Every structure is written in C-alpha cells, then in structure tokens.
Amino acid sequence: MTTENFQFTLKKTDAGARLGEVSMPRGTIRTPAFMPVGTVGTVKAMYLDQVRETGADIILGNTYHLMLRPTAERVARLGGLHKLIRWEHPILTDSGGFQVMSLSGLRKLDEQGVTFKSHVDGSLHHMSPERSIEIQGLLGSDIQMQLDECVALPAEPKEIERAMELSLRWAERCKVAFGNQPGKAMFGIVQGGDVPALRVRSAEELAKLDLKGYAVGGLAVGEPQDVMLKMLETTLPVLPGEKPRYLMGVGTPDDILKSVARGIDMFDCVMPTRSGRHGLAFTRRGKVNIRNARHAEDMRPLDEQSNCPATRDYSRAYLHHLVRANEALGGMLLSWHNLNYYQELMQGIRKAIAEGRFADFMAETIEEWARGDL
C-alpha cells in the first residue's frame, strides 16, 4: 500500500523483535528490512531489476559519492536519481558525513560543517547540515539522513561527547532545512560511541525533535559485536517505539539476527555485495570461500534448494574458476547470490516474528550455520 505520507506501522512484536511496514508514495518497505547499498547509483555488479527480484523494497545511495560525481545538480537536471538509475521504489540516502571522514581528504570540521578534498579529483568542497539536506533533496531521496559526526572506536569519552553534541546541533539544523515534506522523511542519527550515558542523552534529545525515524550510528566502526549489541540495548528503549529504527552499516547475518532481537527495523551493509566480489558466499550452512581449492571440481551449486539462479544453477567449480580468474561474472553471480540470501534471511525473520517464533528461528538459523558447508 502506498500513501501520500510517510507512515510506519508496527504490526507485531515477538519479545524484542518487531514486524512492521513503512508506507511511502514510492512503495512499502517490509520491516525488518535489508537495504542493498547502491553507492554511486548502482548496486555494484547487479542490475536493479535483479535487486528487486531478490526482494529488496528500498536501496541506499551514498551522498558523498553522488555529490562528487555526477553531482547533485546534474542528477536533478536529469530528473532525479530514481529516473536516472531506473529504480522507482524508495531510496534512502546517507548524509555524506561518514564517507567524508573515511574516504576524503578531510580538511576541516567545525560548527558550520565539514570541508574536504574530493578523492576523485582533489577539488575542495564544503558540506554543512543544510547543504547535505539540499543535496539529498536534489537527488530526490525519499529518506534523508541528518549530517552527523561518527567517531571511530576506540575513542576518548570526551571526543565521543563532543561529536555527539555537535551531531545533536546538526540534527536540529537538518530538521529546519528539511522542512515539511509529507511523502518523505528525515531521520536523526543517535551517536555516543560506546558510552551508555552519551547514547541515552543523544537518543533523548533526538526524540524531542519528533523526527519520522531514527538511525543508530557510530557502530560497526571497529567495536566488538557484544559492545554494539550493548549499545543497542542502551539506546533503543529511549527511542519512540512507534518510529522506525535503522542500524547503519550493519552487518553480517549474525549481526542482523541479534540486532532484530533487540528492536532494529532497518539495515544497510556492503557486506553481501563487497564480499561477493571477493568470492565469499553466505549460505544457510555458513560462509563459503569459493576461492578455496576444495571447490575446484565440485559441480554442485551453492544450494540446489534455492529459487535464485545464481545459487541453484551455477556450479561451485565454475564460480571458483571465475573468481580465481578475476572474471566479472564471478562477482556478479556471488553478489546476486548473497543479496538473495540476505533477503531470504529477512523474509524468514519477518515470517518468524509474524508466527511468534523468532527466538526459535534465530537459534535454528545460527545452529545451521554452525553445521558448516553442504
């Protein structure tokens, strides 16, 4: 069902796990949802028709990359990102802040924003909270993220606090810049590193802004999984239950299961596509490194029970050959397989929550991974 407004419906809970839907003009997002990453206007090595067929309701676009090339203004002149890349379903764009810190030659970060040198051509750019929202608007983004400062862990508590407070001030500026766009949403991002008290403050202050959704940021930045999960247990109870929660940059299938159990509704991660390009396949019996010599003459597919052609119709021997030869088709088939596996996992999660058996589903899934490759 699509609506002219942005509407989150919490359909069922099963212990901490939540089943829901985000309805928007461009379509409905079934949650818990996994968002494939469409970095520079493409989910690498995939046709977007295939991405849709795997079950994706929404993809992510990276503001940092798109603002540098082809630029937000050019995308707007060409009719917006949906038209340019031929994806008519919802798109979430990040603010660009995380990649400015991780990819560019960061020159300055102050109250006004960030000044950086492009990793593409060395040109100088300034991005304020207002400019980030302007860029995401020019792209035609359906869900826009506030500009924030994400610190890598481990970090000094004082540094984490400084970045968290700055991000709160930037959230207010982004809310003003975003204004009132009924069919779209701007999400705040909870920061606070691995310091529970700072996480609580960030979530409490963002909740006062009455935003349409909330991301948990500043995680999957080098901390152990147990620290990430502890920060979710600290943060999520403070966020309004009737709004969607999005865990940024996460994660492995194990991360996803354990984060759903704690109340996360949306995920994005390059893991399935990036690891697919490097020959790593996620399966219901755990990870398979197709580069390993043991697959060289194995004519079985990754999983003959799958409905995905990449998983069911191609032999491990051929996948092994393609990856070892660094052939493009190797990365294409394994990206397709991994995205399909991730969406099958999300579908299994949603079905288990609907049937009130998520805890059993999580235990059975983890146990089958541990049994090892077919």
Ligand SMILES: CNc1nc2cc(C(N)=O)ccc2[nH]1
């Ligand atoms: C891959 N890990 C990851 N952590 C992230 C945190 C943020 C954030 N804005 O705090 C954004 C993207 C992220 N990706």
